[in-house]
Amino acid sequence: MSRSPYLLLTCExxxxxxxxxxxxxxPPSILKTHRAFDRGAQTLFSILRPLSAAAFQARYTRLLIDLNRSPDNEELFSRYTRHLSSHQKEALIAGYYRPFREQVREAAEKIEQEHGRVLHVSVHSFTPILRGKKRDVDVGFLYDPARPNETELAKHWIKDLTRMEPGLVLRRNHPYRGVDDGHTTELRKQVGARYAGVELELNQRFVRNPKRLHAIGLALRQSLSAQVGR
Ligand SMILES: [Zn+2]
Structure with missing residues (x-):
């Protein structure tokens, strides 16, 4: 395994x-729930990190300000910050949101200029049961099907990971769609055609089993390593 000059990693x-x-x-009780953060995502991010040229992770909860939403998205602020004054909201944007977004955009543009392309993996996880409904996917690969570079990347990555972990249920654009508002959708517009972004969504059911979570992380890293070497 070696570091890839193209690979940019984020964990919003x-x-x-x-x-x-x-x-x-x-409230502290809410901070412990999946509403506050993506359980297991930081572990996965740390496992993938040695492959990357640049890596950025959120320091604070999404309930403060959501780094994976556009500034005009009404979900940028949570029910705990929506009622703040415009002055306080501006302080959250200037203090936490903009520095993160700008750091990542600058890194993406630098990679694109120096190496001719950038491959961005945005690491997330989702709750196994939402509103009483069980989600039957283990790892989701969210991308824009209209972009050939992202479609190819997801196709090969899934193929290689299936070979290594045949028991995992892998799906494209599930449980969310890659074109929905997020950090990758913004970077597609900002960086352009030589940017390929995939949002990785891991089922949080694996968090209960740290050994299994680690094994899946290593398989994701090995299969991603094959893609950045293409
Ligand atoms: Zn997330």
């Missing part, structure tokens, strides 16, 4: 922490 929902100035804005 890595953390359930709050900065000291907003320490009482979300």
């Amino acid at each position: 929902h890595a953390s359930n922490a709050l900065p000291p100035v907003f320490s009482d804005i979300v």
Whole structure:
């Protein structure tokens, strides 16, 4: 395994922490739930990280401000921050949102200029049961099917991972669609045609079994390593 000059990694929902100035804005009981962060995503991000040229993870909970939503998305702020004054909201955007988005965009543009392409993997996880309904996917690969580079990447990555982990249920654009608002959708517009972005969505059921989570992480890393070497 070697580092790829093309690979950019992000983990927008890595953390359930709050900065000291907003320490009482979300109840502690809520901070422990999947609403506050993507359980297991940080572990997966750490496993994939040695492959990447640049890697960025959120320091704070999505319930403060959601780094995976566009500024005009009404889900940018959560029920705990929606009621804040416009001055406070602007402080959240300037203090936490914009620095993260700008760092990632700059890294993506630098990689694109220096190496002619950029491959971005945005690492996430989803709750196995949503509104009483069980989700029957283990790993989802979210991308824009209208973009040939992303379609090819997902196709080969899934093929290689299936060979290594035949028991996993892998699906494209499930449980969400790759064209829905997110960090990758924004970067497609900002960086252009030589950008390929995939949002990886891991089922949080594996978090209960750290050994299994680690094994899946290693298989994802090995299969991703084959893609960045193409
Ligand atoms: Zn997420």
